Amino acid sequence: MEDWVRRILGGDIRAMARAATAIENREQRAAPLLKELFPHTGRALILGITGPPGAGKSTLSSQLARALRAENVSIAIIAVDPSSPFSGGAILGDRIRMQDHHADPGVFIRSMATRGHMGGLARGTLDMALMLDAAGREVVLIETVGVGQDEVEIARLADVTVVVLAPGMGDDIQAIKAGIMEIADLFVINKADQPGAVRLEQELRAMRSIAPDSHGREIPILKTVASQGEGIAETLAAVRAVKARARRDGAALWQLRLRELLRERLLDLVPPGDLEAAAREVAERKVDPYTVVERWMARLAL
Numbered sequence: 001m002e003d004w005v006r007r008i009l010g011g012d013i014r015a016m017a018r019a020a021t022a023i024e025n026r027e028q029r030a031a032p033l034l035k036e037l038f039p040h041t042g043r044a045l046i047l048g049i050t051g052p053p054g055a056g057k058s059t060l061s062s063q064l065a066r067a068l069r070a071e072n073v074s075i076a077i078i079a080v081d082p083s084s085p086f087s088g089g090a091i092l093g094d095r096i097r098m099q100d101h102h103a104d105p106g107v108f109i110r111s112m113a114t115r116g117h118m119g120g121l122a123r124g125t126l127d128m129a130l131m132l133d134a135a136g137r138e139v140v141l142i143e144t145v146g147v148g149q150d151e152v153e154i155a156r157l158a159d160v161t162v163v164v165l166a167p168g169m170g171d172d173i174q175a176i177k178a179g180i181m182e183i184a185d186l187f188v189i190n191k192a193d194q195p196g197a198v199r200l201e202q203e204l205r206a207m208r209s210i211a212p213d214s215h216g217r218e219i220p221i222l223k224t225v226a227s228q229g230e231g232i233a234e235t236l237a238a239v240r241a242v243k244a245r246a247r248r249d250g251a252a253l254w255q256l257r258l259r260e261l262l263r264e265r266l267l268d269l270v271p272p273g274d275l276e277a278a279a280r281e282v283a284e285r286k287v288d289p290y291t292v293v294e295r296w297m298a299r300l301a302l
């Protein structure tokens, strides 16, 4: 363990990869490892990139990585893959795009599969980000598909959260509007080369004036053509400006993170499949929901 910790702190890629696997598989040794690493965290910029599928998150992430590498900044990318049958193609696309950075040890890329049932996703992602922070990565970029509540929760764990939207996605944007307004530190309208970008910007500006950030400031809106590398430098500058003004102080951010860790730990008490089974029983009025929760909580006492 001691040697492993030392190697991670020294930025050893293989030790990092081994830690990433331990975290993802929730191996027993991950917890003591993370405890050892924690005192060495707090330096990285943890950057969340979220938005609907196809908006250009991976393309933007890859371009941001390129811009950061040009400044010799080390980076890690965590791509959270929702293992739904619908996203299989997108994941494959990401892998290909990420091969841009294949030969560069300054870009550590890891994709995390979701487990198909609730729980563990946000926790695993935060654990992974903290490990990479301890390993000396200056920027840890987390790409998540912002469609479900879980993904919104992951985005909240970042220091700075960028919500990527693109024109022509219609209902998707309507559906996620409420959730994203809460978490966005910055909006990126990608595919600014496509028709509808101007209208989308107007829509966002209207929403933004209804719901400014927690300090009453308007959330910046950037426009990019990620596939052409346009607007990347401006986006990076805006991310840094948000980070510098520290929208949330450390204690406030840790309050969110601790709540998330606790929530995930509690959800871990529920064996896979039990949630679905219990939900069916409750829906059929065979059992009341309070009894179900009490039954799960009883596992705490074991």
Ligand SMILES: Nc1nc2c(ncn2[C@@H]2O[C@H](COP(=O)(O)OP(=O)(O)O)[C@@H](O)[C@H]2O)c(=O)[nH]1
Binding pocket: 051, 052, 053, 054, 055, 056, 057, 058, 059, 060, 090, 093, 094, 190, 191, 192, 193, 194, 224, 225, 226, 227, 228
């Ligand atoms: N026209 C246009 N296409 C883009 C742009 N950025 C990305 N794309 C394309 O949009 C598709 C989805 O991009 P991807 O990065 O995989 O989106 P993600 O699902 O949000 O990660 C890909 O075919 C990209 O090449 C852009 O700025 N303009």
Ligand SMILES: [Mg+2]
Binding pocket: 057, 058, 059, 090, 094, 143
């Ligand atoms: Mg993607």
